[in-house]
Amino acid sequence: MDIILELLEDLHPEVDFEQCNTLIDDKILDSFDIVSLVTDLSEEFDISIAAEELTPENFNSAKAIYEMVERLVD
């Protein structure tokens, strides 16, 4: 989880990622951010995140990202 938060803060240091759960809806993360995250996440956790995972449900909050990663690690 910490790794995820770290990656997010690298992208947008001004945002409080622990609280926010409208990262996609409020366009805080744009498409470029998502791709950046995905490359980092796939490196960090040795998973492959397919395009169909790139939905608001999976990326609207740090928690959602964490849950997605958990699922894919299996």
Add this chain to the structure above:
Amino acid sequence: MLFTTSNFIFFIIILTTLYYLIPKRFQWMLLLSASLIFYGIAGTSYLIYISLTIVSTYIATMAIDRIQEAYNTSIKENKDSLTREERKEIKAEMTAKKKLWLVLALVFNFGILALLKYSDFIVSNIYRDFGGFGFVLPLGISFYTFQTMGYLIDVYWGKYRAERNIFKLGLFSSFFPQLIQGPISRFDDLSPSLLAEKDFNWETFSFGVQRILWGYFKKLVIADRLLIAVNTIIRNPDSYQGIYVLLGMFFYGIQLYADFTGGIDIAIGVGQVFGIRLKENFNRPYFSKSITEYWRRWHISLGTWFRDYMFFPISVSKPMIRLSKKIRKNYSNEIGKRVPVYIATLLVWLTTGIWHGAAWNFIVWGLGNGIVILISQELTPLYDKFHRKFDVKDKFYFKLFQVTRTFWLMSFLRTFDCYRDVATTFRMYFSILTVRNLSEVLNGGIMNLGLGMEDYILLAVSILILLMVSLNQRRGAIRVELSKRPVFLSYILFFTLFISIIIFGSYGIGFDQSQFIYSQF
């Protein structure tokens, strides 16, 4: 059938009446018949192409669905008897089978599109004197192909189950209001309201009518009128250079906006009249403060289509991730991170350009947008530095600066849309610097573009109304606000709008007294 014909209006009136008279369970079938008739009127041969798309997609999605279901059941049954390795193997096999159907359908349908739309362009670039295959482009083929392929890919990804009724799928693909200017809908988004049984609801119906009226106002009073001046400028590039080019850009920006958003208003309004919810395709794009924001607010459904079905799949695809890793390891972390985004962006914008038309200027336009977007990405740290130093981010004048800058940037790029080839466009850009004709333009030149003083005044007033409405809409839908006031207010406003369209609309044969003077007979 264009939106701006009396035939279309009659079509809608008759269709609406029937829609609310027939038993509700037949409503979606009526819409399907209407869509096919609408399509057939445009050209009976077109029906073949759209049927091919519908049928091929149906077959592919049913197969994919079947394969997925078979896999799910067999995994469930044999959960305990299989090892992780075996499960992975079966999954890979299943995925490969699904992928085969996906690829076949994609190639088939995009192939049709490519053949009909782009074969002339491709071949004529190889053989200079090529006369053309003579393919006629079916109405809305770019729209319905993309919309249906989006559905196919969603089913492949397991977002939802395939539609089992081929006719319901047919309606989704061919729903007529979308065929002309979009929007490009998603199946899970559109089909609930598209296929549901509806009772007549006066509020939804009148909102729909109001929206349609607003669309016609934009199209007939503003767009078609301004088009006269725009055409004069861009069809005669040798006579209209220098400041005229800037004027043309400005006019074109407004004309395209009014025409496109007007057409979408009509499409969404027509949908609303039937109780169907089509997604918004514009979000007051000229208030955008950057090019990236602009493309989130202009032709939204196309942008999201490319993002979900092209940009993401390419940029997070295994080959791309591997390439990125390699570069990060061996060259530079920074470049490695950028590579997937850059390649995907350029490919997407190249395709976006091609989607708009089979000509070099669209390709240049598309790539131009892509490059500007990437440049503005690169400049972000510079901008951040600037904003840390100067606290202007929320000041009105700075926002105004950003909005104006974005408007002109997009206008410059959009010029590739106008002149029929790339060389002429660059020549026109150049002439802005070299041809000094500001005084000529201001001293009556502007009156020689096919519009008179009254037309310009009318345009100014209409655009002002448009601007006020847009500013007002930031607070919420105007129709909803109006519906809370007494009925008379809505009536007066919309009846005035209606009369304005009838009187000021740029349609029909113009009244020119000289036509009536008999010469000799």
Add this chain to the structure above:
Amino acid sequence: MRRNKTVYIILALLSLGILYLVQQLFMPKYISTIQEGSLVEEYYLEDSNHDVLFIGDCEVFSNVSPITLWERYGISSYIRGSAQQLIWHSYYLLEDALRYEKPQIVVYNVLAMKYNEPQKEAYNRLTLDGMRLSLTKLRAIEASKMEEEGTLSYLLPILRYHSRWNELSLEDLKYIFKKDKVSHNGYLMRVDTKPVGYLPRERRLADYQFGDRSYDYLDRITKLCKENDIELILIKSPSVYPHWYDQWDEQMVDYAEKNDIEYINFLDYVDVMGIDYENDTYDGGLHLNLKGAEKFTNYLGSILRDSYGLPDHREDVELRAIWDKKIDFYYDMKAKQEEELRMYGYLKSVGEAAQKIDE
């Protein structure tokens, strides 16, 4: 709930009313200029029948004076003419007139036989807009429509004339419901003079045969008259331009013979009628002015009285009263036009545009 319904009904009626008003406002009034546009609708203002109906293009509405016909012979007549009236227009206008009266004689000017196709959208409007809505009008619209025209724009003319928004004038408001008369039973008066000057040399045509469509409608006119016991007289009015070819003349002579009707080419009788193209035309020979029209009508009237035995109605008290008013209007306008000529050198009331002639 009921209250809401009445509100909606009121609003709907109000809307229709406003639309009607707007349409009336936007229709060109054809009073101060292009007066030909008023001709077709003025017919409906008549409150008595006519023994003779003239049908055709400007060669009837400029060259024939029904007032003269009445004054000299007591013959009642009306000219259902219009600008460049094509033969299908003529047929339907005749059919339309027969809904209101049955004249003894119909006189048709055959110049329009040369046009086998619809010609100009503007002239379609000048002829058709004035017709009252009826099945006949619908048939006329369908027969006359040019490619760019739509029937709807005839049923709702606001769709055609809305683009006049930037040139609406006080005249449009003044005559929004009721218009002043501009014609004398369909005759447009011109007292000015422009002698025949240079006339373009007659060109040789590739084919002189009148088209099938023209003959078809001529047949229909002939048939309609026969069915209604009306005598049809085909004429060629004495205008020297456009050129009336001998080959055309022959065809009409043949046609008249075959169908047992009379055809008179009045160009042959110019001398007998005393028409002199130095003084009797206002546009160099295309149309006769008042002097010329009266001469022509005088001669025509004698034929109608002698060969066709048309009655003299001058003893009829009712008709006398009606026609006396027409006579007053006629001579008033004559005086007014002559005054204008003296004061301005041209006819101001007929409009600038009518002064320009394409040579």
